[in-house]
Amino acid sequence: MESGREETLKTLHAAAMEIQACDTVETACERTVAAAEDVLDLEMCSVILHEDGWLEPVASSSSAPADGVRRVRATQGLAGRTFQSGESATIDEITADDESDPAKEFYRSGLSVPVGDVGVFQAVSAETHAFDERDVEFAELLVAHTARTVDRIQYERALEDRQATLERQNERLERFVDVVSHDLRNPLSVAMGELELARADCDSEHLDAVAHEHDRMTSLIEDLLSLARDGRPVRDREPVAIGALADSCWTHVDAPAATLVVDATLTVDADRSRLSQLFENLFRNSVEHSSTSSQTQSGNAVDHGSADATVTVGDLPDGGGFFVADDGPGIAAADRDSVFERGYSTQTSGTGFGLAIVREIVEAHDWDIAVTESDAGGARFEVRVA
Structure with a gap:
């Protein structure tokens, strides 16, 4: 019995390494389901992840019915309770009025394990009392790696999105700098030149006021350019x-x-x-x-x-x-x-x-x-x- 446990743990470790090497959330969830099937003999299982208040199916085992997993609210059924509580649960016998809210009527027992704080792993069976503490333990060991992998990938995606946003902002800043540097400076330079010609023809306090406003516009342009340049990371x-x-x-x-x-x-x-x-x-x-x-x-x-x-x-x-x-x-x-x-x-x-x-x-x-x-x-x- 102990040798069987050690063998399972060794196989789970190998599966965990494959999961952690994944570079997409979908692939990590698919590897998790495959390991649950092959290593833990959980024939009908799935990984459902939280998104905007819903638990969305991401990967399901090949032997599960095509419509055997559905999108549910993050507070709905056994999946919702598991996600909210962060605690694993098993149901030995699902009844017609059971609050577990199974997707199919022939599901008779279920296993539900939180995937960190990002979702839930579930397994079901057409038989009652199909899951025991050993199944819970091994499933928790498996999906702990899934949770860490999903967290990493989502964090990397967030960084990539932030970088893309910064690049777009910088592009807009570059265009702004171009407009300020050329489209505003050029006509201002022309106006200042015309002002000097006007001063050569006559002496007026009104021209002094125009010169003052030209100086103010120049200061504004320089400050706007500083804002654009100095705000970059x-x-x-x-x-x-x-x-x-x-x-x-x-x-x-x-x-x-x-x-x-x-x-x-x-x-x-x-x-x-x-x-x-x-x-x-x-x-x-x-x-x-x-x-x-x-x-x-x-x-x-x-x-x-x-x-x-x-x-x-x-x-x-x-x-x-x-x-x-x-x-x-x-x-x-x-x-x-x-x-x-x-x-x-x-x-x-x-x-x-x-x-x-x-x-x-x-x-x-x-x-x-x-x-x-x-x-x-x-x-x-x-x-x-x-």
Whole structure:
């Protein structure tokens, strides 16, 4: 008796290896049914998998009636109870009013085993008391491999679908970039050229207003291009020292009266170019809003570069990221979820894309960003990388 058990286990192991090697759900289910027939002598059996609230037959044994398995709701009959409870069950004698809800009237006993959380394996017989604990044990051993294989294949399919979706999105982004780069820039360049010719003929404040709007359109185009490019998933990363990069990015910010304090030792794996854009946008945001605060207090127009803001870059206390903080007016708690939205701006001269681009860069790295209050009462942007 024991030698027979060992032989069955050995054969089941070989069948399991074949199931795990399958690359489609259908093939894995067909191999499962074949093993149940050949190794466990379960002549009428099937694998039914869950899909959108239904248990759908995927594979059935060759000796089962053609209409011996049917689609049922995930709460219906013995299959539904097994799927919901996650526990195996046997019925020794199926009666006419039995809640097991057999597909055929001549089914007299049944075995039902959950296939992980993805479906159910069932076997039936025209005889009563056809299944015992040994059948349950071996069936559970068999379909455990089926469940793992189905999980793996479905996960791989989900990854493939996600990759295909990303590729389609990237294609749309490429087309968008082309439109912005050419179809918008070209007529804007023509308009700017015509403006210079007009200025040569006459001097008018209206032409200055047109020039201002041209500059604003140019800024909008550049920000739109940044949104399109920086939102793509980061594939190539390199170690980047936060402190050194922050110092370098500060030189590109027109803020001679402002001060940068760097107290960061963290090194992150990142796209250096995009991370530079992130720092420059955060720096400009801090300086510009400090300028706005100064203007409000003095009542005089203040250039962005004249703000005496202090901007600080440092490591988060737990070492899981970095922050950029300032001593400006800060961001009201009610507005902190809105500042990253595209087009959000408290300044009439701003495009409203600066912080949206920051968020795109953060999400492209699979990081998180939050805004809170700095120690000086200003804004503090915390980027968590782990």
